[in-house]
Amino acid sequence: MTIVPSAIELDQVVYRWPGQKEPCLEIPELTVAVGERVFLYGPSGSGKSTLLGVLGGVNVPQSGRVTVLGQDMKEIGARARDQLRASHIGFLFQQFNLLPWLSAIENVLLPGTFSAVRKARATTERPLRDEAARLLTHLDLAPALWGKPSAELSVGQQQRVAAARALIGRPEILIADEPTSALDAARQLAFVDLLLRECSAAKTSLVFVSHDDRLAVHFDRHLSLSEINRAAANLEVRDVPL
């Protein structure tokens, strides 16, 4: 084995939402190497949400090939796509990441209940709960908040809990969709810093989507979604920002 597969490979991908004539995603080529940290600059309406759905295996392109960790997303089928997402991809959204009726730490433990792989990797050094506690501590969340219902946390605290959940069990890929947009400027940098540190430690490939190019300097590679997505020109209301 000499060739290490890329974390993500897109080849001639065309995606059209059901009922729409024009595709909203048309990406000839996109590769993210293992451990790479990619900053994807995407203004609203550039096909951002659709791309995240395609990467996560929730949306399957009508043509072209999506390969995630060496798996052809179309070939493996819906069940396996869900399983791959559970085991190998952490997601971090703009806001409202948490299940409000679970406590902060219960939210962090969730990936372990959905995937045995994530659970096994999270528990190589310590029990699952301790690993969750370690991540929350690293992300600067005071232990007093761990047992609180997540609905009672501030937006910034919620985002850090969500980051811990995305990182637990060291998934190979972390996809972050404007995770800092709900934070104030001072906290944004600190949050990105924390995220990058944790990704490096776990050798996680990071795809970070944002329309705030001030954050771009922290990343290995910068891509403009409007440039790589040929369909961006004919995009419509489908991709409204949250």
Added chain:
Amino acid sequence: MMPILKLAARSAWARRLTLGVTLFSIALSTAMLLSVERIRLDARQSFTQSVTGVDLVVGARTGGVQLMLYSVFHVGQATNNIDWKSFATLATHPAVAWAIPLSLGDSHRGFAVLGTTSEYFSRFQYGDGQSLQFRAGQSFANVFETVIGSEVAAKLSYRIGDSITLSHGMGNHGLIEHADKPFHLVGILEPTGTPVDRTVHISLEAMTALHLEWIAGAPVRGVMIPQNLVQKFDLRPKEITSAMIGLKSRSDVFRMQRFVNEFQGEPLLAVMPGVALDELWQTIGMVERALLAISALVIIVGLAGLVSTMLASLNERRRELAILRALGAGPRDIFLMLSIEGLLVTTAGTVLGVGILFVETQVGAGWLLEHLGVVISSRLLSSAELGLLSVVLLTGLLASLVPGWRAWRMSLADGLTPRV
């Protein structure tokens, strides 16, 4: 699969208030359906078992239903009476074990007065062969004594020792009072849920005594026979309205019926009470079907409430579903999660409904019988009731598929980013 069910339970618990109210409304509608079904069956049973242990009811020739109506339910009037001699002949027939004469026509404040013998209280049976019981006092022994049913006592607040007067004819107004011949109240019967509860019982001799100075349904002008002198007259009845007959052997019933129907002295009719009551019930059976239809509608309203509650909450839970999707849940898991939630609420609701029914039949049965004359029996669920329950559950399952299907569509359309 399992983690999503645990999460579904946590999510449902977080919405316990709305779901609880929905569950309770399903419970109430289930309890109503079962109560109506049970009351319906019990009403039919207590109706068709208004009189049991009697093999034949005999009256002047008329319709079978009409004979039952006036003999047992004291509704309407007999067109003809039976001659006492005919009754005596029947009573001494070798196949006959006992015969009880019934004489009707008078009333007391809207309640029918039945002239009979004291043997009536020991022979009359209803339900599964229950006999009449005295709540207070005992049977009449003297002419001007009376025994009343429980409802008469309750409605008119009568007690043992009270004195009452009877009216000539049936109805409430414009009746001539037998005011000169008051009756002494000596007995009150336990409730039975049958027409006995609404009846004033006197002896046949008293019936004759009341009408000594009457001819052709009206008092003879100027004739007054004081109460203390009636004993000087022959009080043996000349006619009765109908009779109840018990046979020595049930197998003789058809032979005896034919004997009565072909009676030589006068035109008579004998009916088997069970058969006639069943026939009578058929004519009023429409009401019970209407009741059942109404409670079926109430169930549908309850389940529609469930669907609308769940659909409404679905909009608020759109993000929740997207998070679960991101964590690895498939659209099928989302569908199951919602459908199972609906099914569990329906199941818990129907179980609670059965609980309400049990409490109601245990605690409320006495009150219902006493105040409404409604019989509701407390017993385990019958197979018909289990059938109704499974129809409710099946409908609940179908109803639960609606939010499940909607959530499935939603999670497909939303992907990972809910459009709220």
